[in-house]
Amino acid sequence: MIQIKGLFKAYGKMEAVRNLDLTIEEGTVFGFIGPNGAGKSTTMQILATLLKPTSGQAWVAGFDVVKEAAEVRKRIGYMPDFFGVYDNLTALEYLEFYGACYRLSQETCTQVGLELLELVNLLDKRDEQVDLLSRGMKQRLGLARALVHDPDLLILDEPASGLDPRARIEFRAILKELGQMGKTILISSHILPELGDLCDAIGVMEQGKLIAQGSVADITAQIQPGRVVKITLLNRMEEALKWLENQEEVEQVQSDKETLTVRLGGDEIVQAQLLSKLVGAGFTISQFAEAQVNIEDVFMNVIRSHVEVSENEVDSETIS
């Protein structure tokens, strides 16, 4: 659905996107994550045909975003990070207005408007003026607006920013539904833990470059090979700590009052073997489970390791 090759975008001397290559298959929910200024919005605006790249190419559904912009626009729904609403319209009139912009008949505009209000849980607000809606409701209305012409691809720039936790959960549930309907979704966010189970894949962007790409599990494995296991014992914690430190497959053990956190260099078989060895050594275990990966930690590790690699490259260039 999306193909990007060697994309560059500079604003004067500022290189916002640097040699970006990315392919996103149809039906994928792809999360773009990265710190402020990483180049996510710029990439999304190029895909939405609102900005021209300095060099490189991008295609949506096989159409070139520069040379075939009109074809691209028919197939995308774009929700910018900030958008205005026309205050003196009701929620339904607002969607009807956008339907008319896509040259839908009056009857179709109303029908589509009502269907979309239902999808984004705003049907009971159909006659409410848009400026009276809460921020979460406005964001859902913005999403409905992006769907008026039934696009195949949704490009959503930080749609959950500024929403309270409940509004975010509601928004995410709608995105899940859209994903299940087969829409391809490109979404950027700082709300990292929420992208994890929403997205089929994520791309981590930093200083205009894509520095990691894949499922959350893939990226975790790249950055943090092996696994982390949390172990709780009924007693003999100190003894268990020493015992674990002497096991070949154990790379690191940390202990707090109740739990031992063990980093293992191996797969699930190694994990299972460690459990049986512990039991065999006579320890009484009340809990033994792989630690849940926090996507925020993954993201920070990716960024950190990227920065370390870049600094090492600079150092070696300085030395030579």
Ligand SMILES: Nc1ncnc2c1ncn2[C@@H]1O[C@H](COP(=O)(O)OP(=O)(O)OP(=O)(O)O)[C@@H](O)[C@H]1O
């Ligand atoms: N119109 C512009 N003129 C000059 N510089 C710009 C312009 N738009 C963006 N930039 C710069 O390009 C870089 C990338 O910005 P961009 O908005 O694409 O990043 P982002 O990852 O979306 O960040 P954020 O999450 O803060 O929106 C930033 O350094 C930004 O200051």
